[in-house]
Amino acid sequence: MKYTPLSTDILAVLKAIVGEKNLITDADRLQPYSHDEVANPAYHHMPEALALPESTEQAAAIVKLANERLFPIIPRGAGTGLACGAVPIYGGLVVSLEKMNRILEINGDALYAVVEAGVRTSDLQAAAEKEGLFYAGDPCSSDSCCIGGNIATNAGGNRAVKYGTTRHQVQDITVVNPLGEIVRLGSRLKKQSTGYCLDQLIIGSEGTLGIITAATVRLLPKSPYMLDILAVFKSADDALNTVQQILKSGIKPTCIEFIDTITLRSIEKFLQTxxxxxxxxxxxxxxxEADSEDELDDKTVRLDELCTAGGAVNVLAADSERIWKVRKSYSESIRSESRIVATEDIVVPVDRELDTLHFILTQAEKYNLTTRIAAHAGDGNIHLNILKLRDDDYDEWKDRTDRNQAELFTYVYCAGGRLSGEHGIGYKRRHLMERFADPVELSMMRAVKKALDPNNVLNPGKIFTLDD
Ligand SMILES: Cc1cc2nc3c(=O)[nH]c(=O)nc-3n(C[C@H](O)[C@H](O)[C@H](O)COP(=O)(O)OP(=O)(O)OC[C@H]3O[C@@H](n4cnc5c(N)ncnc54)[C@H](O)[C@@H]3O)c2cc1C
Known part of the structure; x- marks a missing residue:
């Protein structure tokens, strides 16, 4: 696909749409928008310009112009993505929603919030909490990522075991479609059978089918009683077998997170704790979580028994702040060890998690890989990071990780798994989509993209390429 460079006259029209202060062309200010959280410079690309719309109408006018003049648009939230979804691989215009960051309504009676796409996830969580309510979406990056980005990637995180992923929190979305039309998709209805579920199609589409500018999200009454339990097992086998037992028990935990020994020690070193x-x-x-002290006591006792029977050497009430700091420092601690890392976001059925972990560790030995592993274990979602060490030759290391990756995903697909549990495909994994996705499924995805975005202006080259 040939795109038009952002010429002076296109930039002048863009300036007229968003205002002079909201159109950036200065290289220094563009540089942070050339990448997401993937530090490897091989994945970085500079945009030609950055637009910061302040309304849905401005975003729509930009997309209309892109169709008239044929330039690519790359929607962006906070840039915390781990799949290079917000990276402008063909140059073009990054459209960042960062200035659309207002919480428009918190409705405690009907239990919903209306937010603009650029609202920080932790700001929504805090605003809900102030009203005695609870927003269930909670990616580990919640302090920095945006609701729009969460919706675009169908972010998961720590509470998916009980509450599902971002798509389960969303009631409706305001979207600028790839032709520049504004549409509100979904509803606050408890049920409906009224045609295609287009809101759910846009959710998780990584900016390829629409720019999300606002959303209505579900809120819940906050559970009055909460406890974080730390259960330490001698082996990963015992820990992951116990996950199965917990899920079967009816205790309904909010989350079950796993960290392997080596990774735990590297986080401890990073945090000096x-x-x-x-x-x-x-x-x-x-x-x-529980509605009463008695219920919490009951769940805690049953969980203690399950973990002890499963081989836990210690089960204790954790200092929540401290233990979550450890879990949420997983990525940062890895970055302190190496800037070049192969990051996988494997997801398998929960009952295949343990054998998949065995496979990962066998492969690590076979290819002499330095791994760091944490998992949203209650969801079957294993984060595997493979570090390039200082003495590793890049090409040789890349060759080892690529060979490992091909074998790993062959295994994962045989186990009924997928390439990504929550980070998405973006640019980084699109070659794997070609290789591992069902060809019919892929052709259906391409047909949807072509039908909705005939000029291929919205985040082109992400998830897959179009073959013409
Ligand atoms: C330390 C760390 C921890 C993380 N933990 C988790 C985790 O627990 N769970 C999880 O799921 N992810 C996690 N992530 C990944 C990342 O934070 C999520 O993918 C997040 O949802 C991205 O949001 P963002 O606003 O930063 O989006 P960006 O990175 O800016 O964009 C991500 C994708 O969404 C598209 N996009 C962004 N905004 C819009 C919009 N308004 N309309 C249309 N498309 C849009 C972009 O084009 C891109 O394809 C983590 C990342 C880091 C660095």
Whole structure:
């Protein structure tokens, strides 16, 4: 696909749409928009310009212009993505929603919030909490990512075991479609059978089918009683077998997170802290919620029994702030060890998680890979980071990780898994889509993209390429 460079006259029209202060062409200011959280410079590309719309109408006018003049648009939230979805691989115009960051309504009676796409996830969480309510979406990046980005990637995170992923929190979205038309998709209805579920199609489409400018999201009454339990197991086998038992037990935890021993020690070193029994332990962090003290006590006792029967060497009430700091520092601690990392976001059925972990570790030995592993274990979502060490030759390391990746995903697909549990495909994994996605499924996805975005202006080259 040939795109038109952003010429002086296109930039003048863009300036007229968003105002002079909201159109950036200065290279220094554009540089942060050339990448997301993938640090490897091989994935970085400079945009030609950046637009910061302040309304849905401005975003729509930009997309209309892109169709008239044929330039690519790359929607962007906070740029915390891990799949290069917001990277302008063909240059063009990055459209950042960062200035559309107002919480428009919190409705405690009907239990919903209306937010603009650029609202920081933790700001929504805090605003809900102030009203005694609760927003269930909680990616580990919640302090920096945006609701629009969460919706575009169908972000998961820590509470998906009980509450599902971002798509389960969304009631409706305001979208600028790829032709520049404004549409509100979805509704606050409890049920409807009224044609295609287009809101759910846009959710998780990584900016390829629409720019999300606002959303209505579900709020819940906040559970009055909560407890984080730290259960430390001697082996990963014991820990992951116990995950199965917990899910079967009816205790309904909010989350079950797993960190392997080596990774735990690297996080401890990074944070200069210690976690009980970390010398040889494989911890599960399990969060419980309850409506009464008795219910919480009951769940805690049953969980303790399950973990102890499963081989836990220690089960204790955790200091929530401290233990979540450890879990949420997973990515940062890895970055402190190496800037070049192969990051996988494997997802398998939960009952295949343990054998998949065995496969990962066998492969690591076979290819001499330095791994860091944490998992949203209650969701079957394993984060595998493979570090390039200082002495590794880049090409040789890349060759080893590529060969490992091909074998790993062959295994994962045989286990009924997929390429990404929550980070998305973006640009970084699109070659794997070609290789592993069902060809019919892929051709249906391409047909949808072509039908909705005939000029291929919205985030082109992400998830897959079009073959013409
Ligand atoms: C430390 C760390 C921890 C993380 N933990 C988690 C986790 O627990 N769970 C999880 O799911 N992810 C996690 N992530 C990944 C990332 O934070 C999520 O993918 C997040 O949803 C991205 O939001 P963002 O606003 O930064 O989007 P961006 O990175 O800006 O964009 C991501 C994708 O969404 C598209 N997009 C963004 N905004 C819009 C919009 N308004 N309309 C249309 N398309 C849009 C972009 O084009 C791109 O394809 C983590 C990342 C880091 C760095």
């Amino acid at each position: 210690t976690v009980p029994d970390s010398e040889s332990g494989n911890p599960l962090i399990i969060e419980l």
